[in-house]
Amino acid sequence: MRRAAYNLGIPNLSANPLCRVLTLAHLLRAVALLSFLLPSVAARVSDWNEPEQQLARKIVSVSGPGAIFLTVENRSSLSKRDNEIIQNGLRAALEGVGMRFVTLEQAAATVAIYLSENTASYVWVAEIRQGSAAAVVVMVSVPRAEGSTSAREPVPLSLRKISLWTQADPILDVAVLEENGAPTHIAVLDAEKVALYRWQAGKWQQEQMFGIVHARPWPRDLRGRLIPARDHLLDVYLPGVICRSAVGAPLALNCRETDDPWPLVPAGGGAGSISIPLMGAFFAPTRNFFTGALTPGVCKSTTVSKFYSAAWLPRDKYLLWLFAATDGHVHMVDGVSDQTARIAWGSDLTSVKTSCGAGWQVLATSPEANAEETGDSMRAYEFPDRDPVAVSAAIDFPGMIRALWTEAKGDTAIAVVKNRETGSYEAYRVAVVCSQ
């Protein structure tokens, strides 16, 4: 009988242990360190001793103690290292129950062990043959450890990603509220809540959690933004709903149904805040795109095509806006003209202000239609004129990029990815690194 379960609506959150990398230099050191640590972590997550003993007991209950000819074959996804560990463990366990290993000619029984698996667990099967009698099959199942993915870091140093947060539920956005070399206070937005976490005693600890009230079902491909504010903690933008944290204590989140515009340019405080005109855009309350209505607009132009995301590039005398439109084109709008281009980008783009190159770069996702299976990538571009020029190598992500927003300071972006291996959602801070 299976164990009775009472599920909870909100699965447990799990903080990514890699999220406390202090600086980019520390990140590199951490990556190097991880390359040594990961194999040992993988070996540690599975304790094979109990199933080894269990299978050995089952085998000896059929064959009795004595001389056997043993073969072990790995028919599962177990790594070579785990396979070796398990083979050694099985041999030790069999010796422990009175088995001796001999050649085929000397054996009273042959035991063929197969390390197999099904979707739920590893299945270790032993076929025991004695004389001309039919083989007897015994087996044990071993719960499968959660898979871990190895971080792959591309070689070029132009774009860097730093893991901020990982959880099972889809992440819509992450905002860094405080940092001291590395983030120490973050807010994580998902479909039903905003959760605040503080770095304390060497780990992320949940500080507060605010539910998001909404009357209508959310649209598919739900999108949302967290915007830290100057006079209160933060604002939350979701399709048809805007929430604002209370000013002062106790901290609370007040949500209302509204189609007020979302800020395209972050206006949060901080030394590096962007000094360009604010721009708002109306988001379709039952869809996954902006309607194209802008406020105050690009000069006199207050309507553009429906778009998924936008980036901006300050020029000498004007601001060039790039809109990733729902028609698959990129629209370049400067207040005078609206040029349409087919650029090999994905649907998500944003801008960052840096001290590198021309000072402003556009971060754009890959146009890879199969990113769900193959993983996504992102690249930095500049626009010397009206054509994009790639200024960084592509940086890979372990799944499709689901969200890309410029952070409040304007010099970094938050990218949210659904990891294709683990199925979990991971938020990264993406930074452009100069002179590499």
Added chain:
Amino acid sequence: MRPIVWRWFVVSSMMVAGLAAGAETRPQYGGVLPVALRAAPASLDPADVSQNDSQDSAQADSFARRSLAGLMFDTLLSADDNGRIQPSLATAWQAVPGSQRWQFRVRRGVKFHDGAPLTAETAAASLRAANPSWNVVADADSVVIESSDANLLAELALPRNAIVKRTTDNKPSGTGPFRVVDWQPGKRLSLAAWEDYWRGRPFIDAIEIELGKSFRDQMSALELGKADLVEVAPEQARRVSQDGRRLASSSPVELLALLFTRDVASADEKLLREALALSVERGSIRNVLLQGVGEPTGGILPNWMSGYGFVFPVDADLPRARQEREQVRGRPTWILGYDGSDPLARLLAERIALNAKDAGLLLQPAATPTAELRLVRIPLASPDPWIALAGVASLAGLPTAKSHDGVEDLYALEVGMLATQRVIPLFHLPVSYASATRLESWTLRPDGSFSLADAWLASDRQ
């Protein structure tokens, strides 16, 4: 050593014609999706297993019917890609200690396609209709089920247990992502996005499904741009992939087997059935008739589901088959029935008859569903091995286990079923679909059906 890494489903070949040339990776709303299917169901009610989509009764639970059910209906629980049970129309559940009662809390704010709210009463009525042997009652905002079925949670995730509001005019109403606009039984189904879907309105506006189309007609429709999603016959999958089409194949979720309709009646018959099982050259049938698709099997469950499937021998042993055959006097003739609407079935039946003849057995292939010995394709009911095995047992008229503890019990049950010689497993086949390049983000479920809730149509894919 050949490591086997089976996931719930494997996209075996995604031959993408080309990358999108623009900003199109985020889902787009809108569009009409044309689909063609071979099944021709007479009813949309997922609990109605009385109908026959083809000559083979196993097809009453065809992959197409599962797919259709998933478009229109939801279940109380669902199984994720790893087989773990997840909330769906039930938000929480618990077993009542010391009894066989389970309590499921019904999700609030869900609407049927006719606008009526989902209540515990309607959910309970739906489950009672689908499972007359269950004791199901509504208790405030919960459904209470009394059942000794150890697989109850996985059972509730099956399409046949979808929550349906049955009306007197025989038009079942669901809560799923699409609502029925037009239904011509066995011919055509028109669906529209359900604006109030509790998981969010689907991206696609409408789906037009042509039913009863042969594999050849389906492929023609895809090539002519008249269908964006079609089924592909197993033996055609490799060619379709080589032609550069987008092909997605599931894990092997269909059992191709010889099925006897009655128990072994004598020792002689036992020997003859053994001889038949030993005579079939699965390897060469796979290479030639199945064009390399599918896995030869001697077991009922595929290895990815059980983990031990490889222990059942699959190689033909003609000398032993002849030896078994020669112990029996006389030479009985078996009629080997097959589904006449399945062109592959005829070829397979003829080839099996040839193999049997080499062992001294007489098999006469015939396109009939009533033969004592039949070549059948059995869609495995669920990725849950216990439910899958129970489904085959039910079809073969064999008893199944009421409770179970572990993989050894599963193995013992399967060995017991094989020992009856009612079933001779031959192959496990994947389910394959081909899709147009503009169709994005449709998914294959672990049970071989497709889901279009997250699918979208790229507007200008080149």
